Amino acid sequence: MSVAPDKETVDILLMQEEDQALFKICYQCGTCTGTCPWNLVRNFSVRTIMHKAQLGLIDFGEEDIWQCATCGACVSRCPRGVEIIDVMRAFRKIIAEMGVAKVPDSLRMSVKNIAALGNPMGEPDDKRGNWMEAAGVKPFTPETEYLYFSCCVPAFDGKIRRMATSLTEILNKAGIDFGALGNAEKCCGESVRKAGSESVFMSLAQSNIEAFAGAKKVIATSPHCYHTFKNEYPELGAEFEVMHYTQLLDQLIQDGKLTFSKEVKAKVIYHDPCYLGRHNDEYEAPRRVLQAIPGVELIEFPDNRQSALCCGGGGGRVWMETPVGERFSELKIEQAIEAGAEVLAVACPYCMLMFDDALLVTDKEDVLKIKDISELVAEAI
Amino acid sequence: MGSQKILVIGGGISGLTAAVEAAEVGYDVTLVEQTPYLGGRVTKMHSYFPKLCVPDCGLEINYRRIKMNPKVKIITQAEVENISGRPGDYEATVKVTPRMVNDNCTACGKCVEACPVEIPNEFNYGMDKCKAIYITNGMAFPQKYAINKEACDGCGKCKEVCEYNAIDLDMSEETLTIKAGGVVVATGWTPYEASNLDTLAFGKAPNVIANVMMERLAATDGPTQGKILRPSDSAEPKSIAFVQCAGSRDQNHLPYCSGVCCMGSLKQITYVKEQYPDAQISMFYIDIRAMGYLEDFLVKVQEMENVSLIKGKVAKITEVANGNLKLEVEDIAQGNKISPEVDLVVLATGLVPSKVPGDINYDEYGFVAPDNIGIVGAGCAKKPTDVSNSVMDATGATIKAIQSVVGGGA
Numbered sequence: 001m002s003v004a005p006d007k008e009t010v011d012i013l014l015m016q017e018e019d020q021a022l023f024k025i026c027y028q029c030g031t032c033t034g035t036c037p038w039n040l041v042r043n044f045s046v047r048t049i050m051h052k053a054q055l056g057l058i059d060f061g062e063e064d065i066w067q068c069a070t071c072g073a074c075v076s077r078c079p080r081g082v083e084i085i086d087v088m089r090a091f092r093k094i095i096a097e098m099g100v101a102k103v104p105d106s107l108r109m110s111v112k113n114i115a116a117l118g119n120p121m122g123e124p125d126d127k128r129g130n131w132m133e134a135a136g137v138k139p140f141t142p143e144t145e146y147l148y149f150s151c152c153v154p155a156f157d158g159k160i161r162r163m164a165t166s167l168t169e170i171l172n173k174a175g176i177d178f179g180a181l182g183n184a185e186k187c188c189g190e191s192v193r194k195a196g197s198e199s200v201f202m203s204l205a206q207s208n209i210e211a212f213a214g215a216k217k218v219i220a221t222s223p224h225c226y227h228t229f230k231n232e233y234p235e236l237g238a239e240f241e242v243m244h245y246t247q248l249l250d251q252l253i254q255d256g257k258l259t260f261s262k263e264v265k266a267k268v269i270y271h272d273p274c275y276l277g278r279h280n281d282e283y284e285a286p287r288r289v290l291q292a293i294p295g296v297e298l299i300e301f302p303d304n305r306q307s308a309l310c311c312g313g314g315g316g317r318v319w320m321e322t323p324v325g326e327r328f329s330e331l332k333i334e335q336a337i338e339a340g341a342e343v344l345a346v347a348c349p350y351c352m353l354m355f356d357d358a359l360l361v362t363d364k365e366d367v368l369k370i371k372d373i374s375e376l377v378a379e380a381i
Numbered sequence: 382m383g384s385q386k387i388l389v390i391g392g393g394i395s396g397l398t399a400a401v402e403a404a405e406v407g408y409d410v411t412l413v414e415q416t417p418y419l420g421g422r423v424t425k426m427h428s429y430f431p432k433l434c435v436p437d438c439g440l441e442i443n444y445r446r447i448k449m450n451p452k453v454k455i456i457t458q459a460e461v462e463n464i465s466g467r468p469g470d471y472e473a474t475v476k477v478t479p480r481m482v483n484d485n486c487t488a489c490g491k492c493v494e495a496c497p498v499e500i501p502n503e504f505n506y507g508m509d510k511c512k513a514i515y516i517t518n519g520m521a522f523p524q525k526y527a528i529n530k531e532a533c534d535g536c537g538k539c540k541e542v543c544e545y546n547a548i549d550l551d552m553s554e555e556t557l558t559i560k561a562g563g564v565v566v567a568t569g570w571t572p573y574e575a576s577n578l579d580t581l582a583f584g585k586a587p588n589v590i591a592n593v594m595m596e597r598l599a600a601t602d603g604p605t606q607g608k609i610l611r612p613s614d615s616a617e618p619k620s621i622a623f624v625q626c627a628g629s630r631d632q633n634h635l636p637y638c639s640g641v642c643c644m645g646s647l648k649q650i651t652y653v654k655e656q657y658p659d660a661q662i663s664m665f666y667i668d669i670r671a672m673g674y675l676e677d678f679l680v681k682v683q684e685m686e687n688v689s690l691i692k693g694k695v696a697k698i699t700e701v702a703n704g705n706l707k708l709e710v711e712d713i714a715q716g717n718k719i720s721p722e723v724d725l726v727v728l729a730t731g732l733v734p735s736k737v738p739g740d741i742n743y744d745e746y747g748f749v750a751p752d753n754i755g756i757v758g759a760g761c762a763k764k765p766t767d768v769s770n771s772v773m774d775a776t777g778a779t780i781k782a783i784q785s786v787v788g789g790g791a
Contacts, residue, residue, distance in 0.1 A: 027667065048716050
């Protein structure tokens with residue numbers, strides 16, 4: 001009787017991943033576990049998962065496979081350069097694509113919605129562009145300078161829509177020639193890919209690349225869309241330049257195309273989105289924008305930039321239920337208040353969803369406001 | 382026409398060994414040392430492993446051998462700017478900065494009392510102050526003062542009080558050309574810059590120190606006269622964590638194993654326990670590398686009371702109340718993360734090789750490569766090495782340098 005009865009199966013399954021060797025260089029030091037934010041709220045040994053994978057003992061049914069929020073904190077500190085997120089993604093892909101175990105219910109629903117309707121909320125795909133007219137965004141044509149991609153969340157979620165509408169207001173005021181695709185676009189596919197649904201990701205990417213035809217410069221509200229367009233779409237044939245909206249605002253301020261006429265008197269704390277910061281090394285553009293706003297006093301979390309604590313919404317976690325008391329977003333709300341912040345500035349729709357929710361749960365709405373950077377800029381112009 | 386001389390670059394334990402070994406079999410040796418004193422890193426050590434003896438006796442013997450041997454020429458404050466040539470025929474360009482103290486100096490110390498300029502004492506890794514005119518320690522060789530040119534404001538007070546006319550503030554820099562048939566590169570190492578380890582709080586939390594600093598805290602001629610006290614409040618530490626691989630075996634810092642830090646920490650645990658038998662000691666490691674007979678030393682430490690050796694690389698250190706430190710680390714044997722709090726943290730920072738510019742091949746990490754002929758690496762310039770192995774390695778390097786003199790010139 002073998003001590004690892006599933007080893008052969010696991011090896012065969014993982015061999016189908018081109019990155020299957022990644023966890024084999026792990027030397028089991030535990031830096032990942034020591035770094036992983038889950039251990040602030042519950043026990044989660046990333047190293048044990050890597051070890052089980054090395055031994056062929058991965059139990060695809062275990063919940064831990066779905067725990068990783070892909071924040072990248074462990075990857076940035078790993079002394080061996082193990083691409084831990086890719087390893088997690090490989091396990092999830094085996095589950096989702098080969099059916100060797102069950103995808104958690106809440107995540108399966110969101111993936112199904114994205115596959116069928118192009119958005120995780122399950123909203124009708126012919127209503128995706130409804131927000132544009134009220135906000136004053138024209139339809140994109142190949143002659144338009146910038147293509148603006150709002151991300152599904154602001155397009156469909158009435159509460160998060162403010163991210164898209166305030167950016168629109170700023171860009172119109174700065175005289176930027178931009179448009180959006182409306183119903184022709186679909187979810188970028190970042191979270192489905194992290195959830196292991198590679199085939200759904202591929203079809204979304206291909207559909208978007210076709211729909212983006214003629215676009216030379218794309219502005220993304222979400223760092224997740226930004227990351228995917230910038231780092232994953234080019235391999236599939238995309239040829240456009242992509243900017244996160246904070247990078248564009250930073251450039252407009254530096255070029256003198258965006259000027260301020262009002263003060264926003266507030267102590268503002270900035271939350272680094274993992275997919276803008278650790279995944280794409282952009283820490284300063286959002287901070288420069290905030291510091292340019294008259295009256296804003298920018299303060300920092302104890303852990304910031306490369307060490308920033310995640311909101312908990314990456315890797316598909318935004319669509320999954322996390323028990324109260326285990327949410328990073330609640331810890332961050334506490335940290336922000338302790339630091340004396342009046343406004344928690346975000347630059348990602350997932351972060352905004354997570355923090356809006358945490359603010360309700362912690363009942364701190366009278367102490368702290370959650371605002372997108374574009375909202376603060378719009379208030380000052 | 383080749384040269385019959387041997388040039389030794391670096392006056393630490395490896396360079397000293399190479400110089401006396403070559404001279405004692407009849408070769409003329411020039412030993413160049415970058416700082417004002419010989420002895421290098423070992424002079425800053427409290428003790429050696431595994432015997433826990435002090436470095437003084439070994440250094441004293443070597444200094445004596447050098448002093449008695451007219452074949453060794455020592456040039457201190459000498460920095461090699463370039464080295465070129467071929468086996469049997471090398472030429473080094475050496476910049477010599479002025480000591481501003483001549484051979485009349487008796488090390489009486491009156492100049493130090495008079496000097497008004499206080500600077501961080503580099504010998505003690507900045508943990509105390511010294512004057513702009515200084516001598517590193519009682520064992521220093523040569524036994525005469527030196528002036529830190531950058532810090533000195535030229536006031537001349539030292540000159541006024543010196544009874545031996547030993548101070549010459551007009552000494553100037555010179556550049557020498559040294560010819561040699563064979564060269565020993567014994568440039569040693571510097572500790573990895575601990576403040577690069579941005580999650581480990583070094584430089585932010587005063588009670589996070591590097592292993593080399595612990596050596597000075599334990600040394601009787603150190604900033605605390607050998608009493609191990611934590612920097613923030615001079616309190617006796619009741620709990621100490623040793624954090625291994627602080628930078629080493631890490632592709633974000635030093636990809637290689639620094640070789641000596643495991644034994645260094647086991648040694649430090651031993652002398653800490655002598656001073657504080659009740660202290661709670663923990664050592665966090667990836668693997669403990671105690672090679673050969675050093676295993677016995679490891680077993681001895683494992684058996685000590687109140688000493689826990691815990692497998693797990695420390696991911697983060699945060700300063701908490703009273704200057705204490707909280708560690709974030711996975712206890713791998715248990716499979717869960719722990720957050721112990723301690724009074725003092727010692728980072729086992731690794732070894733970074735010191736390089737010399739010129740026709741020398743280095744490996745990808747900056748260590749002298751084994752494929753050089755005529756220019757031979759010795760000790761830590763070649764690979765991370767402990768003291769006794771550096772001495773043996775330097776002896777071996779000497780024979781290679783002699784072969785270059787004998788064979789290369791032919």
